[in-house]
Amino acid sequence: ATEATTKYFLIQTTAAAMILFAGTLNAWHSGQWTLSQPMSPVPTTLLTLAVMMKLGLAPTHAWYPEVLQGSTLTTALLISTWQKLAPLSFLYMTMSTLNPKMLLLIGLLSALFGGWAGLNQTQTRKIMAFSSIAHMGWLVTALSLNPNLTTITLLTYLAMTAATFLMLNTTTTKTLLDLSTMGTFTPIMQIMILFTMMSLGGLPPLTGFLPKWLIMKELVMMNMLPLSTALLLSSLPSLFFYVRMAYLTALTMAPTTINTKHKWRLEILSTTLLPTTLALTLLSLPLTPMLYNTT
Template identity: 30%
Template sequence: MNNNSTKILLLMTLMSGVLISISANSWLGAWIGLEINMLSFIPLMATNKNIYTTEASMKYFIVQTLASSTLLFLIISKSIIEELYMIFNNHLSSMIVCTPLLLKSGAAPFHWWFPSIMEGLSWINCFILMTIQKMAPLMLISYSLNMNLFMWIVILMSVTIGSIGGMNQISIRKILTYSSINHMGWMLAAMSIGENMWFIYFFIYSILNLTIIMIVLSQQISFINQTFMMGNEITTMKFLMFTTLLSMGGLPPFLGFLPKWIIIQHMIINDMNFIISLMVIMSLMTLYYYLRICYASFIITNMGPSWIIQFHKSKITLLSMVLSSISMFGLILFTLMINIF
């Protein structure tokens, strides 16, 4: 798709679908918003530069249609059986309605479609799939959430599969995919604190995700071994990627630790010590494959062979610099603001 006006139109309808779902006062309106969002994203996935986009768009269409039709069927059947305002008064109803929404958002154990689709997308579409496409399902889950045994199993499976699944991956897209599954578990756990806490986590995760994608997009890299030849003449780019990946892993000096800190504190107060210990251990395991990507950042003085032809010059965009600075100094600024005000 080369027509920029078409892309702008589809992006507008994609965002309008998210807003319709979030602001709908009935489940039918929320379902319509989800359908508008899905049908706007599928044409954006198609491109002539990548042969895998057709397969990825077909897989995405089938999975999302399955989730949407299941959601519509469950809503209609429950509203027939019970009164509409009694839908979420018990844990079973919440579990039934949350299941297709978890499938849409790619949480484990409903994540089976996520890695293969991500591998066939461009970097911009990867960012949309990991962030914007999860906003409406997560918001609808937060409306109808009951923190029962089913949700804690989903949270623990998301955190575990997201950390273990990225261990043997060499594709940066799949590593970011399993990282997204891991963060989904933390976002669902954040919903137990309040309706706004998961949104803070999601906002910080989106900033970190955008920073990494801007860096790999400017360098045109897709695999770990390509990071060793990434901008040898510009060490700043490596440093930015290094710090952003550590921030996404939740290392304390960086902004990515802030929402995890709040979740850890809240769950310890509520005597959920075993669950939060397992989540922290699995989150530390994700640092392993983050460090594999930024290994070249440690070896800043590495040399490149003279026969490698540089087809493009490395560029550091202003947006990457600003977002990386927010990632590095955000936690310090937030703590200063809290202590001062």
């Protein structure tokens, strides 16, 4: 935990220092301290790198899986959800100063790296870290296309990631081996994790299909067929390790004896966060027209 804390502290302080340095350079060149107006190339580059580091976007993503692996599941949940809001808000405010083509490239790289690097992982926290990197790639792509679409993508990501981490924390699941033995103790949670993995993979009719569907629609309408094809192909490795986790969860069972104790009832939770996030993760696709028009 100490090593993960140190890594997180160094990365975040370095990124914050780069943002301050970009603001100082911009004030030197233009006489204005605001970062929401067009800037010269050097401050713009520094600002882009800083936001990439804070969000864990490729190719500045190496710290993120290591920090999550060294953290508890609750801390990993906070880093993957709550701690993303401030950098994303900052990115949204400075969107006019950044290069849209560069953001699209960063989004594609993040989706590719997040998918391929997660294939050989056996730790659930690292798998969720690479999943988060891939989803951040889709989110940055949505931000470059349509800010309204970004809101839907972000809300969907937060709901799916929160539901997954809460279930992993409830069942104390840290490896893929733990997933294969989960059905012996918590069969209901086993089914819920199965559907959540499918939603994270973006399979219809679950909620995870919603942002990918809308992003593909925007890309096709803008005649960005090569980028849309590349993004779809980059989602296949991610889908593979989600399906692998679902397979280990629902379709395999570790050897047990007839004397194995079955915990058919989990400890009663005092929070309604897990049921709420599960409902949003699995059942929000019919709300697509309302969400798209209101955001």
